[in-house]
Amino acid sequence: MLSILKLKGNKMSNKLLEIKNLSIEFNSSEGVVKAVDNISFSIDQGQTVGLVGESGSGKSVTALALMRLIPNPPGRITSGEILFEGRDILKISENEMRKIRGNDISMIFQEPMTSLNPVFRVGEQIVEVLMLHQKLAYKQAWAKAIDLLDQVGIPNPSQKILSYPHEMSGGQKQRVMIAMAIACEPKLLIADEPTTALDVTIQKQVLELMFKLQEKYKMGMLFITHDLGVVADIADDMVVMYRSKIVEQNHKNEIFKNPQHPYSKGLLACRPSLAGNPKKLLTVSDFMTETGAEKKVDKHLLKIHQKDYTFSEKENPILLEVENLKTYFPIKGGVMGRVVNHVKAVDGVSFTLRKGKTLGLVGESGCGKTTLGRTILRLIEPTEGVIKYAGQDVTKMNQNELRQLRSKIQIIFQDPYSSLNPRMTIGEALLEPMIIHNVGRDKKDRMDRAKWLLNRVGLNANQLNRYPHEFSGGQRQRISIARALTLNPEFIICDESVSALDVSVQAQVLNLLLELQEEYNLTYIFISHDLGVVSFISDQVGVMNDGKIVEFNNADNVYRNPQNDYTKTLLSAIPKGLPAIQL
Amino acid sequence: MIESVLRTSRIIMDKIIEENPISDSLYKSAFIRMVKDPSTMLALTVVMIYTVTAILSALGMVATDWNLEVGTSYAAPSLEHWLGTDIFGRSVLTKVIHGTQVAMSVGFFTCLIAIPIGVLLGAIAGYFGGIVDDFVVWFYNTLSSIPSIMLIISISLIMGRGLLAVYVALGATSWVNLCRLIRAEVMKHKNREYVQAAHALGAGNARRLFRHILPNIFHIVIINTSLQFQTAIKSEVILSFLGIGVQGQPSWGTMIDDAKLELARGVWWQLFAATVAMFIIVLAFNILGDALRDALDPKIKGK
Numbered sequence: 001m002l003s004i005l006k007l008k009g010n011k012m013s014n015k016l017l018e019i020k021n022l023s024i025e026f027n028s029s030e031g032v033v034k035a036v037d038n039i040s041f042s043i044d045q046g047q048t049v050g051l052v053g054e055s056g057s058g059k060s061v062t063a064l065a066l067m068r069l070i071p072n073p074p075g076r077i078t079s080g081e082i083l084f085e086g087r088d089i090l091k092i093s094e095n096e097m098r099k100i101r102g103n104d105i106s107m108i109f110q111e112p113m114t115s116l117n118p119v120f121r122v123g124e125q126i127v128e129v130l131m132l133h134q135k136l137a138y139k140q141a142w143a144k145a146i147d148l149l150d151q152v153g154i155p156n157p158s159q160k161i162l163s164y165p166h167e168m169s170g171g172q173k174q175r176v177m178i179a180m181a182i183a184c185e186p187k188l189l190i191a192d193e194p195t196t197a198l199d200v201t202i203q204k205q206v207l208e209l210m211f212k213l214q215e216k217y218k219m220g221m222l223f224i225t226h227d228l229g230v231v232a233d234i235a236d237d238m239v240v241m242y243r244s245k246i247v248e249q250n251h252k253n254e255i256f257k258n259p260q261h262p263y264s265k266g267l268l269a270c271r272p273s274l275a276g277n278p279k280k281l282l283t284v285s286d287f288m289t290e291t292g293a294e295k296k297v298d299k300h301l302l303k304i305h306q307k308d309y310t311f312s313e314k315e316n317p318i319l320l321e322v323e324n325l326k327t328y329f330p331i332k333g334g335v336m337g338r339v340v341n342h343v344k345a346v347d348g349v350s351f352t353l354r355k356g357k358t359l360g361l362v363g364e365s366g367c368g369k370t371t372l373g374r375t376i377l378r379l380i381e382p383t384e385g386v387i388k389y390a391g392q393d394v395t396k397m398n399q400n401e402l403r404q405l406r407s408k409i410q411i412i413f414q415d416p417y418s419s420l421n422p423r424m425t426i427g428e429a430l431l432e433p434m435i436i437h438n439v440g441r442d443k444k445d446r447m448d449r450a451k452w453l454l455n456r457v458g459l460n461a462n463q464l465n466r467y468p469h470e471f472s473g474g475q476r477q478r479i480s481i482a483r484a485l486t487l488n489p490e491f492i493i494c495d496e497s498v499s500a501l502d503v504s505v506q507a508q509v510l511n512l513l514l515e516l517q518e519e520y521n522l523t524y525i526f527i528s529h530d531l532g533v534v535s536f537i538s539d540q541v542g543v544m545n546d547g548k549i550v551e552f553n554n555a556d557n558v559y560r561n562p563q564n565d566y567t568k569t570l571l572s573a574i575p576k577g578l579p580a581i582q583l
Numbered sequence: 584m585i586e587s588v589l590r591t592s593r594i595i596m597d598k599i600i601e602e603n604p605i606s607d608s609l610y611k612s613a614f615i616r617m618v619k620d621p622s623t624m625l626a627l628t629v630v631m632i633y634t635v636t637a638i639l640s641a642l643g644m645v646a647t648d649w650n651l652e653v654g655t656s657y658a659a660p661s662l663e664h665w666l667g668t669d670i671f672g673r674s675v676l677t678k679v680i681h682g683t684q685v686a687m688s689v690g691f692f693t694c695l696i697a698i699p700i701g702v703l704l705g706a707i708a709g710y711f712g713g714i715v716d717d718f719v720v721w722f723y724n725t726l727s728s729i730p731s732i733m734l735i736i737s738i739s740l741i742m743g744r745g746l747l748a749v750y751v752a753l754g755a756t757s758w759v760n761l762c763r764l765i766r767a768e769v770m771k772h773k774n775r776e777y778v779q780a781a782h783a784l785g786a787g788n789a790r791r792l793f794r795h796i797l798p799n800i801f802h803i804v805i806i807n808t809s810l811q812f813q814t815a816i817k818s819e820v821i822l823s824f825l826g827i828g829v830q831g832q833p834s835w836g837t838m839i840d841d842a843k844l845e846l847a848r849g850v851w852w853q854l855f856a857a858t859v860a861m862f863i864i865v866l867a868f869n870i871l872g873d874a875l876r877d878a879l880d881p882k883i884k885g886k
Contacts, residue, residue: 409783420777422799
């Protein structure tokens with residue numbers, strides 16, 4: 001009912017912002033790139049529009065254009081109008097624009113860590129905005145800043161206003177950013193992935209806050225995100241961008257229930273859900289061809305796959321046993337650098353993992369899941385405890401035995417941008433492990449294997465002479481997987497290996513990992529903060545908090561029947577609005 | 584805000600890369616960038632001319648007869664003697680050319696001594712940390728706390744005055760800066776994921792340091808070399824001017840030293856020739872250094 005009213009309201013036209021046929025181009029030495037191609041949409045007063053798309057689809061460029069912040073050169077708005085309250089802001093002078101920016105239209109960015117100036121107290125930064133735009137005197141501005149911090153839910157605001165950014169947590173910093181953005185009671189708030197860098201529990205709080213403030217100030221909001229779950233919770237209308245164009249726009253319920261464009265369908269289907277998933281995740285390429293034509297999808301591909309938790313002693317012997325593992329980092333203090341205390345990153349963790357199975361480790365940032373993974377590999381030395389790999393104690397191995405072990409255990413890191421050496425070609429990166437471990441008869445033999453591996457992970461084998469920067473994020477993650485496979489490992493630790501990827505690419509990489517597991521009977525530890533991804537790929541799930549595993553069970557039990565309070569909190573923080581996809 | 588702009592431009596670069604898959608390694612694209620810039624090419628040409636002159640002079644093919652009396656004492660520049668003559672009637676032009684040999688050899692050998700020391704000590708200190716790092720830091724802090732002019736004087740006192748002492752003295756004192764830079768960069772890179780990935784693949788310390796980390800920071804060495812080179816040239820001039828540098832052969836420093844008495848008599852050409860020769864090469868190296876930094880340093884590559 002409410003949505004019908006809203007749709008009617010649209011026609012009445014209470015338009016706050018209207019974008020008409022906007023096109024933006026970027027010049028580079030390699031040619032002209034159309035970043036935004038002839039898009040049109042509008043935002044009403046008090047309405048939230050979710051702008052969804054993958055990286056490179058042009059959504060951030062659109063946001064910057066609304067603030068007239070496109071760097072020029074190389075960027076250029078080639079055509080179109082941006083009407084803000086009926087006035088084309090592309091035509092007004094820079095002086096007038098400066099009055100609008102931060103006052104009528106304000107923006108929240110993704111990275112709260114870098115958006116605040118580290119050398120000023122947060123209070124001074126809010127006051128600066130107030131004095132600039134509202135012409136308040138310092139004292140009044142200070143009082144208002146305290147009030148704003150109170151509104152965004154910062155405890156004890158009159159004290160906290162004196163803190164420096166580094167004295168606040170990520171969530172608090174994002175709250176301060178929101179306080180700055182709403183300081184002048186803007187009519188339009190642009191939020192560019194404001195919760196992407198935050199943990200789920202914090203994300204939930206920040207989203208609730210933004211929703212509340214929007215109601216209060218009747219702001220229009222453009223909410224840019226790649227996370228459909230977030231859009232489902234917060235937006236009214238939804239705009240889907242793909243390759244610089246808008247492919248679909250409608251009320252969110254319409255899009256979720258009955259997506260029209262194949263790309264929207266693919267985007268909805270490729271996201272692993274907590275409610276159960278097909279055996280293989282569908283990807284955008286299942287729904288449309290390279291040229292954008294629609295493909296027919298078989299219904300049976302969507303059938304929910306029941307996980308098989310049985311194992312046989314013969315096929316799935318215990319591969320990894322971790323007993324009471326502790327990794328402490330010393331905190332040094334005093335003049336002589338005495339150890340005054342310890343950070344207990346991993347604090348008494350025990351579990352067993354069988355061959356051919358996947359253990360998912362979930363937890364929020366700082367819970368010790370990454371340290372645990374690296375300690376098992378002894379990239380970080382454990383403080384105490386036993387790590388038995390195939391019956392051998394890893395903690396007691398000498399350098400030589402460790403080197404042997406490293407051919408059997410591999411790790412795939414989070415950021416495909418930094419885990420490949422930028423000065424080594426892909427070929428060199430793939431050959432290196434074979435050279436270190438003296439695998440293969442000669443160079444040709446090794447090259448053949450490298451080519452075969454590239455093919456196996458879905459890349460072209462004649463790209464061996466290229467450098468990492470010539471590949472996209474998803475391609476690089478495939479290269480990392482190929483590198484991990486060079487030595488025929490038995491066991492791979494995936495440390496947030498899909499977190500930096502777009503959802504559709506993420507689905508492809510997850511499918512690849514599952515395929516490889518089936519083919520080579522690989523054992524995985526899958527570390528992630530994303531509960532959906534972990535539920536899709538894991539057999540066993542361990543929930544970590546404060547360096548301890550607080551809940552350990554098979555995947556379905558953890559999600560359907562959580563025992564521990566922390567697990568319950570985590571699960572309840574996940575955006576719930578997203579309905580299951582139907583075809 | 585800046586962050587967001589940068590992120591957007593990175594995404595766009597990614598897109599360009601995907602659409603235009605052929606691109607080159609860092610050094611090749613840096614070279615192409617530099618070739619496109621006329622002032623850089625001019626600087627590079629100047630450096631090449633000086634280098635060729637210095638080599639020809641060292642091989643005895645030009646300016647061997649700098650000691651020859653070719654005209655009257657203090658003859659002004661003329662068609663016969665383009666840059667005039669000095670007190671003994673020797674050609675100033677020939678002396679400047681010979682001075683080029685001295686200057687370029689000082690630059691070259693200083694770098695040859697200083698850069699390996701700086702890179703090696705910096706890399707080891709940054710990579711291993713702990714006591715090794717403490718020792719290296721202590722060592723260069725101690726060394727740089729001694730005024731370098733005092734150090735150079737004492738080295739030349741021990742080794743005897745002459746070119747060799749200048750090489751050693753400048754080489755032994757000028758690695759500290761590079762060492763600091765390399766140490767900091769190695770520290771930053773050793774915890775990067777690609778180094779950890781190499782560790783996880785079983786690569787040992789030497790492989791991680793020399794095969795993975797050093798190629799990633801080598802551009803710093805290249806940039807530093809071009810700046811070190813011209814600093815060494817200037818230092819040689821100062822040392823020779825002070826009389827503790829080159830002996831028994833002309834250098835720009837000794838020529839400037841001579842000129843301080845000549846100026847009063849209106850003889851300006853020896854000073855002019857030496858300073859202009861030095862000015863041009865120092866300027867060329869500075870331009871080259873900036874161009875190298877622009878082309879190689881990934882931090883400002885997005886400009």
